[in-house]
Amino acid sequence: MSIVEKFISMEYGPAPEDPREALVWLDRHGRRLGHFINGDWQAPAEGQYFETADPSSGEALAAVAQGSAADVDAAVRAARSALPVWQALTAHARSRYLYALARQVQKQSRRLAVLETIDNGKPIRESRDIDIPLVARHFYYHAGWAQLLNQNFPGYTACGVVGQIIPWNFPLLMLAWKIAPALASGNTVVLKPAEFTPLTALAFADICREVGLPPGVVNIVTGDGSTGEALVKHPQIDKIAFTGSTEVGRAIRKATANSHKRLSLELGGKSPFIIFEDADLDSAVEGLVDGIWFNQGQVCCAGSRLLMQESIAEMLLAKVRDRMNMLRIGPPLDKAIDIGAIVARIQLERIQGLVDRGVADGATCWQPPGLTMPSRGFYFPPTLLSGVHPTSVVAQQEIFGPVLVAMTFRTPREAVELANNNVYGLASSVWSESINVALHVASQLKAGVVWINSTNLFDAACGFGGYRESGYGREGGKEGLLEYLEPVWFKNAPHAQTKDLVIRQSSKGHGDLGAPPIDRTVKLYIGGKQVRPDSGYSIEVYGADGKVLGEAPLGNRKDIRNAVEAARKAESWSKATAHARAQILYYIAENLSQRANEISLRLSAVVDREKAEAEVQCAIERVFSYAAWADKYEGVVHSPPFRNVTLAMHEPIGTIGVVCPSELPLLGFVSLVMPAIATGNTVVVIPSERYPLIAGDLYQIFETSDLPGGTVNLVTGRSSELMKVLAEHSDLDAIWCFSDDASSATAKLLSIGNLKQVFTNEGRAIDWFSADQGEGLWFLRHAVQVKNIWVPYGE
Ligand code: NAI
Secondary structure, eight states, X not given: OOHXXXXXXXXXXXXXXXXXXXXXXXXXXXXXXXXXXXXXXXXXXXXXXXXXXXXXXXXXXXXXXXXXXXXXXXXXXHHHHHHHHHXXXXXXXXXXXXXXXXXXXXXXXXXXXXXXXXXXXXXXXXXXXXXXXXXXXXXXXXXXXXXXXXXXXXXXXXXXXXXXXXXXXXXXXXXXXXXXXXXXXXXXXXEEOOTTOOHHHHHHHHHHHHTTOOTTSEEEOOOOHHHHHHHHHOTTOOEEEEESOHHHHHHHHXXXXXXXXXXXXXXXXXXXXXXXXXXXXXXXXXXXXXXXXXXXXXXXXXXXXXXXXXXXXXXXXXXXXXXXXXXXXXXXXXXXXXXXXXXXXXXXXXXXXXXXXXXXXXXXXXXXXXXXXXXXXXOOOOXXXXXXXXXXXXXXXXXXXXXXXXEEESSHHHHHXXXXXXXXXXXXXXXXXXXXXXXXXXXXXXXXXXXXXXXXXXXTTSOBOOSGGGEEOOBSHHHHHHTTEEEHHHHHOOBOOOOOOOOOEEEEETTOOOXXXXXXXXXXXXXXXXXXXXXXXXXXXXXXXXXXXXXXXXXXXXXXXXXXXXXXXOHHHHHSOHHHHXXXXXXXXXXXXXXXXXXXXXXXXXXXXXXXXXXHHHHHHHHHHHHHHHTTOOOEEEOOSSSEXXXXXXXXXXXXXXXXXXXXXXXXXXXHXXXXXXXTOEEEEEOOSSOTTHHHHHHHHHXXXXXXXXXXXXOOSOHHHHHHHHHHOTTOOEEXXXXXXXXXXXXXXXXXXXXXXXXXXXXXXXXXXXXXXXXXXXXXXXXXXXXXXXXXXXX
């Protein structure tokens, strides 16, 4: 073709990146790679290897070790022995290592980008300009946190040995998101990359050697799901951090339930991409291309659900189709390619299966008719499914491929309803030229990230992670670092000594007390009303002297269901201003203080008088403390390296089930319930099983303190049974269980249905009287989830 002809056609010629350097690295390892354990390469104990291939051609790249339980054990031992060595270094020394890792990643960026592209199939343009620069940025940013750790996190210490499991869609970037914060906060690591894409993690192992990282601080064990399973189950692991499918996330929650391993999960998504009629449509279409066709749509936060205002739907879809006609699909090493290869055949088949399902459900499927598809390798054309019903499988399930699903809405309210009509809550994108509309919608979306007039922006300073079944925990930012830290007192706390309680059911129906009169009968408190229990039965409550003090209702499943429904409806509380919430908490403290004498007198039937008085005084102070926090536990504004600000908002988790400790019926209650409601959550609480009569005092105080009905709901009864109902309830967002070891494990196990967040004392004893242990940031942190709203500025 002559130059003139080229100018006329404006066709791209091939512009392949040279893969030689990456291939030389593979050859240097003899195209056979072992595990990286204790600073050295080790052959797999069972001698098994598997092949990793280039998805753009299907050709094998290298043989990689298949990790067995023995390999995982060796790696965990190495990490355990390296822990004191790593922690003995100064913060500055650890910071220097992270800095050296960042520098080295930058120096080797081209080789790493090529290696990523040939192993994963993503366009070199993306691995070169997005993945690898973000990897370096992550290590730089966390070099900073390592340096500033002690000043910023006094009283906190590293979790210990961390097991990390990552997926194949952003192999090196996910490694950086996991390893950088773990090392910066003083942990050591065993990381398992995904079986489809292990190569850049192994190249990173070489980098660890080059910078002289102490042996055992980072260990990489390759293998499939069974290797991941062995890591999750290893008893010497203190924390598991996982990114991948929701299904495996659930399996990991289950496998770790009976242990004290901390857990963070970054799971799937079905993120809405909302375009209002006043949006800059051409920019929105460009955003959409990035939102769904970036990395072939194999992105957990892909803007895969297009929600268009009805008035512009037709025009917008025409623009989308025009743009799709211009997309180029082909060899990922070609620098002028938009869409590369799908990671593996099985993934290709999954995508096709779901598209077929969508069409069977009535969707219209459109793919660019003139698209030239490569003749070999795993490719899927960019696809638009329109006319999709919101309940269709393709509108609800993650497709994890280059498939956009389009629906319409009429009003902003309908847009929010449709957007939130999904079990996931990872990310979202909102397009409108009206900042009022965009921010109003952003505040209502159930998603950990909201991009306004933008999409797929990431930065180490801005936390990333989901709401609901998209998982829990954040990566990036200060909150990401806290996932790898624990309060020192908690780590060292002894196990709680709990005596078995003997609870006797009253032989009489509730309210039918007969003679002689018994001191007190309390009721349940649901939706702001005192109600009788569904069962019609009560339990007897005994004093320290063994005498009956009164009766409390025997709550059951139905009462819990009613309480959760009432808590859900009490939306006015989460929408109230922080100032208004503070005022009501102060009012509660005031009313508690007025009743201090009578309550301590009653409490002295179960503990001695002095202790009862101390408990009431401490409880008043605690309520005061959270009244103070209510308008001070705020988010921050990040300044990532783009022309935008990112508002990291603290949002309530939603409705929380709270199981109070048996001891200290009043102080235990306020120590858990006040941080939850101060931050805007509504709660269903099971008060102390030992002294449930406290419920009567509490609801009288709430009633006189203007606390909106439904904000706090009280269900008394057998704590361990009611806890199970809470843990299984699919409309509850979190469960806080402060009881014994067995209850902690059960709460975790039963929480997997809707992956609710679980916060427990892990059966450890907490000194509720101490302000260091019984109140403050540790509780507040568990009461909120951070939503990052990205707001661009400039023309
Ligand atoms: P996956 O969740 O099975 O794999 C992710 C990682 O977990 C891999 O390293 C894998 O070896 C490991 N793993 C698998 N089973 C395990 C177990 N029982 N215990 C511990 N580790 C285990 O994801 P997969 O099969 O590769 O992809 C399936 C679907 O998952 C995709 O189609 C997509 O919908 C979703 N996915 C979502 C990702 C996200 O970032 N949200 C990432 C990857 C996949």
